[in-house]
Amino acid sequence: MAQRHYDMIEGLHRLKLQHNDEKLRRMGGSWDSDDHGWIPLDLTEPVEPVRDEKSGLVTGMDAVTRTFVKYLDAHPVFMHEDSAFAGCWIGNVTGMSDPWRDEERFFENEAQLPLYNITTRGLYAMNHCAPDLNIGLELGWGGLLRKIERYEGMHSEDYRDFYEGEKRLVLAIQRFVKRHADRAFELAAQAETEEKRQHFTRIAEDCAYLVDGAPKTLRQAIQWIVFWQDVDRMYFNGGAGQELDTLLQPYYERDVQNGLITDDDEVVWYFASLFFNDPHYSMIGGQDPLTGKDVTSRISFLILEGQHRLNIPNNLALRVHENVNEELFTRAVRYLFEDGTGVCYSCGTGLDNGYARNGRPIYIARMRSKVGCNWTALPGIEYCLQDVTRVCLAKPLLLALDDMLASPEENSMANLLHHYEERLAKAVQLIKDGIDWHVKYKWLNKPEVVLNLVCHGPIERGMDMSHGGVDIVNFACDATALATTANSLAAIEQRVVKEGRLTWEKLATVLKNNYEGAEDIRLMLKSVPQYGAGGTIADRYAKYLADLYTHMMRDTPTHDGFIVLPGIFSHGDVYIHGKNLGATPNGRKAGEAISHSADPDPGFLPGGGTAPTAKANAVAGVQSGWGNSTPLQVDIDAHLAKEMGGVENIKAYIRTHDRMGGTLVNINVVSKEKILEAHKNPDLYPDLVVRVTGYSAFFKSLSPEYRQQVVDRWLANG
């Protein structure tokens, strides 16, 4: 039986490659993001959004959910002979790109954002919080519907809009599930073989049951999650999953006990099918919140095996901590070596201790699960809006340089930093003001209609999770361009202040002229010892910037009292922030990409090399220490993977970063030759998967600019 399951997983792998080709065609040739699992199908009929009468926009609970319902009703059904589960998503709910109502838009704030190169502003953002899927698994869709009705009965008319909207959505989801059941029964009836008949009958029966019932078996539980994932994705690309092993362990163990599961290979196929459906961010391993003991169980291995065998872009994380299960850890690294990509390593020590510093008990901190690109969140009880708010550290430096030169004060490093701090403070305040505005008006415009169902509080209180629905509210903001800015400050201090090779005015001129005709000056500025080398001026400035930013963001809450937890992470803003940014004093030309997250720039060591240990030390040294991630991105040569001791060395490397206070390690394993060839001829490597930042993707799917970023890192490896 094992071979049959593995054949089906292989079939899913091939199907994903086919889908990817079609997706690339539809997306115009490249796709610089997570695979997201969407399937290139079309709606059964066009959907005309339902718009709010007053504003003419798809805003507010009523219009949003009515549009969502129409979309769900027109959404195609999907199932496949190689997948254990039915369901898919094909795109975002129509009309959701409508902006907020004019009277609730923060126009004043919006106007100032470009000055500070803030593009990912938090304000108006969606999702990026963690669900607690236990709620859905315990109740099922029918139970959720009855829960909504029960609480609606306890609330006044004022809450009617909220409850009717949520109820409307659940009823549509039930119809969506039922259509899958009906289609599966049809396919079973038409099946040419007994094997296929049984396959589709099984899917049909589970779906039919899940229209109302709460999952009883592991297979039903995962099928429920698949439908939830689909609906979550449809609504603004929601992508947060959960700790899959502890969530599903009771179902697995009960099924084994009851004799329903006799073959673990079948379970591996379940998980491969789940990951085929959607690479929602999820986690295995970690600590029991109360006892601190590692929670790894048999199912943790089966989840990992499913990911490994499917071998497509995936966003599973292994939580590393002092007592991490060694066997699971070893297997995860071994699979990373075999597949070139695999789980990312969420570092419990830095994350848990950091979050606890906010005044939370350590057991709450341990509950914060790695369910996003770079981020963690408390499942179902925290509104945190992770990964959608970023401040560019480099733009305030260019503004500060202009400020200083325009002022009557003397030009000096101290004055430059003084102006820099003023400018950065303004950028930080813009973010904080945006957060306050967001909380006030978001629920009126784009309520979290999907997450509300699987959080503790929104249904009980009749309040959106962004607006009083959950008890823990803290926000997040990531800094970008750390190395760009640190190396720039170092270049100024060394070449202008210490050596006097360049005047302040000349520096300003060459920057304004984008180093035109001043290549020697550009190279002179670029060649100062870099951030990451250890003990350099740039290292000192990196620490200064990280501390300054952390204090500005964390020490003072927003006007309305919300805490904002800082991290350093750039995601796609490497390009967007770079594109909007003028030439910088580190020798970077206008429009070029900024540095990646908190990583030192490629070739940061003297002589132009790099070393994973030096890089990890640098990233560990600039962690904010408040429980949000500042990830480390490392590329390991595939040759090491084949060698004795390679796995143990990488484990030691990850473990050390965890002990040093690191928060997340993303690793690619590929040979330089292969990555260069794939860059030249992406079509020859259709299933090469790389971890771009916090997410993984088919290398082929990335735009040439994104592929270049991965290649540049490899070239710097020497």
Next chain:
Amino acid sequence: MSMTGTLFDIQRFAVHDGPGIRTTVFFKGCNNRCAWCHNPESLIVRPQIEFYPTRCIGCGKCFTACPNGAHVLKDGEHVIDRARCTGCGLCADTCYATALTKKGYTATVDEVMETILADKPYYESSGGGVTLSGGEPALQPEFALELLKRCKAEGLHTAIQTAGNVPFPVLQSLLPYLDMVMYDMKGFAPSVYKWYVRGDRERIFTNLRLLDEEFEGTLAVRTPVVGPVNDTEEEIGAIAEMLEGFKHLSYYQLMPYHALGKAKYDALDEHFEESFYTPSTEKMTLLEDLAARHVRVFNYTRGYLHTQEEQ
């Protein structure tokens, strides 16, 4: 004042120079002249200038920076007059395009230790440590000894890569502070030493035997397998046969030659011998299997190949 040594590189996250994650300190200067050496910048102690013309932006600053007029135009092309170049590095200091780089620098024990200790947590978690390599580290024995003493005081695992062409008492002085010795045997036949290694064969052989008598740590012997010089069953078989009688040998390792040093030879205006080649994987496997009849052989991908007796 901390003692100083002459180095040409320090490599962090070194995973091929002993167990675990290591930092390898490359000493400059060697008294062998292996014709295939992939680190030509390691041979002489004096600093040297590497020149990579493709990076040159033609700013001309090096011409004025050089006090000896070593940068000249020859047939319209920028070249270094090596007879005039003292390796002072003033030209490289002005070359922001990094077309000119100075190879070789003086470092104090304190400075080297600072770099080494930056990665101490990784040594501890991986069972790694520090490796002295080169060049020939035993040619700077006082500096090597001081460095090793400091490493041991920090509780670090220590290793040395040596070609053994030094008086035995020099090696002997380092042994109390070494956990591992990786000893290079470049070949067996006297002709290999006469024409290619250009080092004292008798001393190298004798020192290895003495090491086997005296050293209580891990002793490994390594041979770079270079076609057509020593990639033969006769050469490798003879070395393995000799090692068979050794009491403390941990393993024997064969390392295939590679031509990656070519760019550096060009940058130093030195002759790169094109006639050497990398033995095929099949050939390497055959030679390893042959050696494994006599001694335990280590290969990074194949692991340990045990002799019949061990099996």
